[in-house]
Amino acid sequence: MASMLKVWSVEKSWELYDRAVEVIPMATQTHSKAPRESLRGVEPCYLVQGEGCRVWDxxxxxxxxxxxxxxxxxxxxxxxxxxxxxxRQLESGILFSYPHPLEVEVAERLVKLIPCAERVRFLKTGGEAMAATHRLARAFTGRDxxxxxxxxxxxxxxxxxGVPEPIRSTYRALPWGDATPYAEAFKAFPKQIAAVSVACSYADIEKGHTFLADLRELTxxxxxxxxxxxxxxxxxxxxGGAQEYFGVTPDLAVFxxxxxxxxxxxxxxxxxxVMDKVEEVVISSTFGGDTLGLAAAKATLDVYENEDVIGALWARGRQLHEVFNSHCRRLGIPASFQGLPPAGQPVFEHPDSVRNNELFLRFNGEVLKRGVIIYTVCYPNYSHTEADVAEAVAAMGEALEAMKEEGMFD
Ligand SMILES: Cc1ncc(COP(=O)(O)O)c(C=O)c1O
Structure with missing residues (x-):
């Protein structure tokens, strides 16, 4: 079979990157999008066009x-x-001086879809919405x-x-998967814990069945x-997210x-x-109700309602995981996709974690040269067809072969 290796130049991307670092720290607004110096000449720093599941640099x-x-x-x-x-929404206006009806329409749809949602409020980024839930939980419980x-x-x-110690001391970061340290924290800080705030870990997400249920009981x-x-x-x-998948309903959530x-x-x-505390707490943003985001959300919710988007994300993810894993078995390479198909992680399983990071980085480079962009979590979208995934995973197999031939797994 002909090699999938492409004739490669990302020269313009790296020229622009070299200009960018003079005016933009890290040359990006999103740390995970920062081009990696070790992939200079391979990684595309700038994408300019997308269509379905494909993008152009x-x-x-x-x-x-x-x-x-x-x-x-x-x-x-x-x-x-x-x-x-x-x-269509652009024809009528982006942002107004009073709320727009779309706020009500989208909120009503979300209340129907999300198990814990009795009330909904909109912001622009995930992190600020999480901060809002923390503020509400503190106000509601009177705990810090x-x-x-x-x-x-x-x-x-x-x-x-950059975080003052008094603020830092109001958070405790604990690991995913086992509720024991959380139970110990509740014992150590009686009546002081306002909330447990949890994002799923991807590779071992199935632990959520017991872990999230235990956290529900504990809280x-x-x-x-x-x-x-x-x-x-x-x-x-x-x-409705992990709460629907695992059947555990939290008090608050962010989408x-x-x-x-x-x-x-x-x-x-x-x-x-809890949500009604928002008035007293004051969580407010000029751009919270912009109509373009809400028009996009309404259209997106329609597609999810009328077509089996979730089924497709699972099917395409499953295909990616199964074929990738079969390449690894065929080549005797210690690696596999871990986690659930819609958000799985390709993991190298060398006993040395530093080596695994090197292998993952190199794998990134090898698949890029064959026309595939991956990430620590690989996300199928509804526009990936079976043929697209087959093409991408064939490139992944060839990338693994090239790495093996070079003796990277010896
Ligand atoms: C689980 C999780 N929570 C919060 C965030 C932060 O969201 P945002 O970058 O929109 O603030 C991210 C972003 O990647 C995320 O993956």
Missing amino acids: LDGNEYIDFRNALGPVTLGYRFPAVDEAIR LILTCGYHGWVNTTSRP ERHGALLIFDEIVTGFRLRR AKGISNGVPLSCYVGRAE
Whole structure:
């Protein structure tokens, strides 16, 4: 079979990158999108066009994309029904001096779809919506401490420089999977914990069946709230996210990436008596009710309702995982896709984790050269066809073969 290796130049991308670092720290607004120096000459720093599951870079190279803008493009790039809804809304106006009816329409739809949602409020980014839930939980319980699990956005990341100690001390980050450390924290800080705030871990997400149920029981017993960060899991595992998939209903939750096919929109939702505290707490944003995000959300929700988007995300993800894993078995390479098909992680299983990171980086480079973009989590979208996934996973198999031939797995 002919090699899938492409004749490669990403020269224009790297020229622009070299200009960008003079004016933009890290040359990006999103840390995970920062081009990697070790992939200089291979990684496309700039993408300029998308269509379905494919994207084109500044130099004109074409890729099948499993990054999906880090998750939000659940239906596909330039999805006609969503783009048409945005264009139509643009004819009437983007932002107004009073609320727009779309706020009510979309909120009513979300209340029907999301198990914990009795009330809904809109913001623009996932992290600020998570911060809103933390503020509400503190106001509602009169307690300060939040136990966190996983990444909730930069505003809620207190382990980095720039956060005063009194604020840092109101958060405790604990691991995914076992409720024991959470039970110990409740014992150590009686009546001080306002909420447990949890984002699912992807590779071992199935632990959620017991872990999330245990957290629900624990928080109820101690008068604390349970908050789910559904920024990745919402409209991906199920429309109603991890709470629908695992059958555990939290008090509050945040949905963002999947709800508007890439137009910035987030929402925090939950129990009426907690959400109604918003007036007293004052959580308010000029851009919270912009109509383009809401028009995109309404159109996206229509597609999810009328077509089996969730079924397709699972089917395409399953295909990706199964064929990738069969390449690994055939080549005797210690690697596999782990986690659930709509949000799985390709994991190298060398005993040395530093080596695994090197292998993953190199694998990124080898698949890029064969026209495939991957990420730590690989996200199928509704526009990936069976043929697209077959093409991409064949390129992954060839990339693994090239790495094996070079002795990278010896
Ligand atoms: C689980 C999770 N929570 C929160 C966030 C932060 O969302 P945003 O970048 O929109 O603030 C992310 C972003 O990747 C995420 O994956």
